[in-house]
Amino acid sequence: MPKVVLVVGPVGSLTASYRSQADKAAAAAAAAGAQVVKVYSPDATWPAVQRAAEGASIVVYLGHGNGWPSRYRDALYPPTQNGFGLNPVAGVDDSTHQYFGEAFIDDLDLAPNAVVVLSHLCYASGNTEPGLSEGTADLAVQRVDNYAAGFLRAGARAVVAEGHMGPAYYVKSLLTTGLTIEQIWNRSPTAKGHAFGVASVRSPGFTARLDPDKATGGYFRSLVSAGVSASAMRAGATGNAGTPYAGPPAQPSLASLGLRFGTPSLQALPIAGTGTHLTLALAKAGLKTVPKGAQVGVRWDPILLDPEPAPSPAASPSPAPSAAPSPTPTPSASPEPSPSGSPEPSPTPDSEASVPEVELVVPEQVGSVVTLATVRSTANGLVLDVRYPGAPGLYRLVPTLHTPSGVAYDAATQALLTPMIVRVAGPVAVAYGAPTSLAVTASSAAPLAVRVVNAGSEAWDAVATSPTELAGEALLTWLRTSRVPAQLVATWVSAQGLPVPAPVSAVLDLEASVPGSGLVVQLDLTAPPAAGEYLLLLDIVSPAHGSLSALGSAPALVRVSVSPAPAASPEPAPATPDTRD
Numbered sequence: 068m069p070k071v072v073l074v075v076g077p078v079g080s081l082t083a084s085y086r087s088q089a090d091k092a093a094a095a096a097a098a099a100g101a102q103v104v105k106v107y108s109p110d111a112t113w114p115a116v117q118r119a120a121e122g123a124s125i126v127v128y129l130g131h132g133n134g135w136p137s138r139y140r141d142a143l144y145p146p147t148q149n150g151f152g153l154n155p156v157a158g159v160d161d162s163t164h165q166y167f168g169e170a171f172i173d174d175l176d177l178a179p180n181a182v183v184v185l186s187h188l189c190y191a192s193g194n195t196e197p198g199l200s201e202g203t204a205d206l207a208v209q210r211v212d213n214y215a216a217g218f219l220r221a222g223a224r225a226v227v228a229e230g231h232m233g234p235a236y237y238v239k240s241l242l243t244t245g246l247t248i249e250q251i252w253n254r255s256p257t258a259k260g261h262a263f264g265v266a267s268v269r270s271p272g273f274t275a276r277l278d279p280d281k282a283t284g285g286y287f288r289s290l291v292s293a294g295v296s297a298s299a300m301r302a303g304a305t306g307n308a309g310t311p312y313a314g315p316p317a318q319p320s321l322a323s324l325g326l327r328f329g330t331p332s333l334q335a336l337p338i339a340g341t342g343t344h345l346t347l348a349l350a351k352a353g354l355k356t357v358p359k360g361a362q363v364g365v366r367w368d369p370i371l372l373d374p375e376p377a378p379s380p381a382a383s384p385s386p387a388p389s390a391a392p393s394p395t396p397t398p399s400a401s402p403e404p405s406p407s408g409s410p411e412p413s414p415t416p417d418s419e420a421s422v423p424e425v426e427l428v429v430p431e432q433v434g435s436v437v438t439l440a441t442v443r444s445t446a447n448g449l450v451l452d453v454r455y456p457g458a459p460g461l462y463r464l465v466p467t468l469h470t471p472s473g474v475a476y477d478a479a480t481q482a483l484l485t486p487m488i489v490r491v492a493g494p495v496a497v498a499y500g501a502p503t504s505l506a507v508t509a510s511s512a513a514p515l516a517v518r519v520v521n522a523g524s525e526a527w528d529a530v531a532t533s534p535t536e537l538a539g540e541a542l543l544t545w546l547r548t549s550r551v552p553a554q555l556v557a558t559w560v561s562a563q564g565l566p567v568p569a570p571v572s573a574v575l576d577l578e579a580s581v582p583g584s585g586l587v588v589q590l591d592l593t594a595p596p597a598a599g600e601y602l603l604l605l606d607i608v609s610p611a612h613g614s615l616s617a618l619g620s621a622p623a624l625v626r627v628s629v630s631p632a633p634a635a636s637p638e639p640a641p642a643t644p645d646t647r648d
Contacts, residue, residue: 069124070104070178070306071096071238074116076130076152077108078187079435082161085129085187088233092127095235099242101125102306106315110157113167113474115315117174122305124178125241126223127186127234133166134190134210138199145170146439146473149190149214155364155437155467155475157318163366165437165475169217177222179303180295182248183215184237185228190214192228193277193286207286208265208275215291216269224248224295230287232257245298252276252290259288267291319470322479324356329448330485331466336583337491338524340457347466347484349448360471363442363451365464368434372460373493373619434462439473459493459619496523497607497615498585499623505603507594509632515592517605517623519555519575520585527553528580529610551610552577555588559595559627560602567595572608580609598631 073089073096075082086107096103106119108130120126131152135143143149147166155165185191191214193207201207215226225248227237232255240251253262259278267273270291278288329348335341347363440451456462465486468476475481490498500518507513521527529551553575559567571592579586595601605623607615616622 068100068102068306068308069096069242069301069304070102070122071125071127071242072104072106072116072119072123073127073234074111074119074130074151074153075105075107076111076128077154077161077164077435078130078152079162082108088186088235089127089129091233092235092238095239096125096242099239100308101242102308102310104312108161109154109159110315111153112155112157112315112318113151113153113165113171114318115157116151116153116167117171118315119312121176122178124181124300124304124306125184125238126175126177126181126218127184127238128188129186129234130188131164131166132185132188132191132214133168134188134214136202136206136209137190137195143213144168145217149217152436155469156478156481157315159478162435163437164435165364165439165473167473169213169220171473172217173220175218175221177218178305179222180300181223181303182237182241182295182300183218183223183226184234185214185226186232186234187230188214188228189230192230192289193279194230201284201286204277204279204284207277207279207284209268211277211286211289211291212267212269212275215267215273215275219270219273219291224300225290225292227252228289229255229257241297241300243297245296247294247296248290248292248300249276249294251297252288252292255288257288259285318477319474320477320480321356321468322477322483324353326353326356326483328353328483328485331464331487333453333487333489336522336524337455337489338496338522339455339459339491339493341524342452342454345451345453345464345466346445346447347442347449347451351446354444354448357444357449358471361442362439362469362471362473363449364437364439364467364469364475365451365453366434366437366467367456367489368463368465369456369458370461370463370488372458373621375619437467437475439469455489455491459491459496462489462491463487464489490522492522493619494524495527495609495612495615495618496521496620498522499605501605501623501625503624504626504628506628506630509594509598509629510596511594511632513592513594513627515557515590515603515625516587517555517590518585518587519579519607521580521582522620524582525612526580526582527575527607527609527611527615528577550577553580553607553609555590556606556608557590557592558604558606560604561595561599562602563599565595565597565599565601567601568593575607594627594629598629601627601629603627 075085075089093103104119135148145168147168150168150172152164189196190210193211218226262278264274264276267275273293276290279285332346333343335343442449442451466484498520554572556572558570573588603625
């Protein structure tokens with residue numbers, strides 16, 4: 068009896084749809100008399116999937132995909148590429164996922180002549196991600212060949228990838244017909260008629276087939292196989308309906324060892340796209356209980372991303388450079404149109420050129436991928452190299468503990484670690500220390516102390532162009548006196564249109580322009596003349612970069628309540644002169 072294993076990884080809001088599509092395939096398998104095992108998010112961890120796949124004749128996976136070639140790495144990386152995107156810890160959510168690549172897939176124990184069906188993945192069928200170029204046909208072939216390699220080494224005889232179709236058609240065809248996998252693939256409702264095949268480089272003796280949407284690209288269908296038939300697949304079946312699935316193994320845990328982690332810390336300024344060291348504070352006694360080779364996962368959950376910098380009015384439009392990618396890939400899964408009621412989809416009608424395109428592949432959200440790093444034990448705790456996200460904004464940094472093999476420890480272990488909130492800045496940025504509110508009297512003096520810190524990687528000041536006739540010591544002397552400092556500017560705003568004082572500025576010491584430095588600035592303000600509610604906007608204006616708020620650094624906002632000025636005391640009446648003799 069064939070054993071059919073259906074795996075649904077975490078894909079955020081699409082997870083429910085993917086579970087529904089997997090259920091349709093499961094219904095088709097059950098109707099054909101197969102043993103059916105489901106491993107769905109939020110409980111689709113690697114140990115659960117590995118155990119469920121033992122002796123499977125058909126393995127179906129719907130979820131995120133991560134392959135190679137891609138823009139994220141210069142070489143193939145088996146630990147995370149060409150495999151599954153699964154829940155790191157069971158029972159948590161349907162968004163966070165960790166990639167278990169072909170290095171893990173090698174350990175699957177599949178039935179003879181097994182077939183793997185991959186639905187809605189990026190990279191698996193030769194595609195890339197939304198908004199990214201697919202590149203040449205040769206690159207697409209490499210992606211297909213690479214994604215299948217681990218499954219074929221694990222015993223599969225065919226790997227199918229369909230970017231825009233659920234798995235029910237393949238499950239039903241494999242269990243109810245005698246067709247070869249090539250015939251089943253060729254007759255798929257999504258067939259485009261542009262199929263071509265090449266000999267596999269990664270898996271000698273196999274053929275990689277692709278069927279792009281057009282002759283020029285659109286790689287959403289692929290097959291890597293060596294001629295296996297549905298009959299041969301069923302003949303090699305080792306499933307047994309009378310043997311129930313034992314369930315996933317117990318998750319590893321460190322919760323009972325008395326570990327006490329302190330507050331995590333980051334070594335370098337949080338500048339977008341740069342690297343730093345993350346330290347998880349842990350006493351020396353605790354370090355001895357952490358297994359040698361243990362890894363730490365890092366996830367950056369965006370809370371509020373900074374707005375894009377405003378374009379300069381004088382500049383001509385030009386494409387903005389893309390953010391530097393994190394070292395760990397962030398590929399995506401693609402959704403499918405509403406599934407049909409039948410397990411076997413109907414052919415898709417040809418679309419007219421005038422009908423708008425439907426985007427069936429969507430990028431995953433920043434913060435959903437767990438990036439693993441090897442840790443070093445120091446006197447201060449566990450230290451690892453991390454990279455700040457490429458987009459400036461406010462993030463929640465979530466660390467997780469993993470075994471040396473990369474499997475996450477249980478939820479109780481993860482609860483020992485403390486997430487931290489990190490403000491990630493761009494190369495030109497400022498952080499303010501200012502009161503959130505202020506109460507003053509109309510027209511009164513309102514001195515305000517503000518702390519400003521250069522939170523970016525570039526200085527704020529500028530050096531004026533030197534006179535061409537200067538050289539040597541004279542030039543050095545001129546340069547020392549020709550740095551133009553930045554200013555802190557305070558601007559009054561009234562939503563009611565009340566009169567406001569003119570903006571006030573304070574020149575910053577040149578030392579404050581250096582990245583990482585800061586100082587307290589005194590602003591000599593005068594309150595507005597009319598009582599009411601006002602906003603005071605604080606912004607750094609740099610001679611080198613202009614307004615920092617226009618570059619994405621949010622201004623500091625102070626809410627000011629202005630009360631009426633006290634009434635003046637009446638003048639005393641003049642004394643009446645004494646006219647008596």
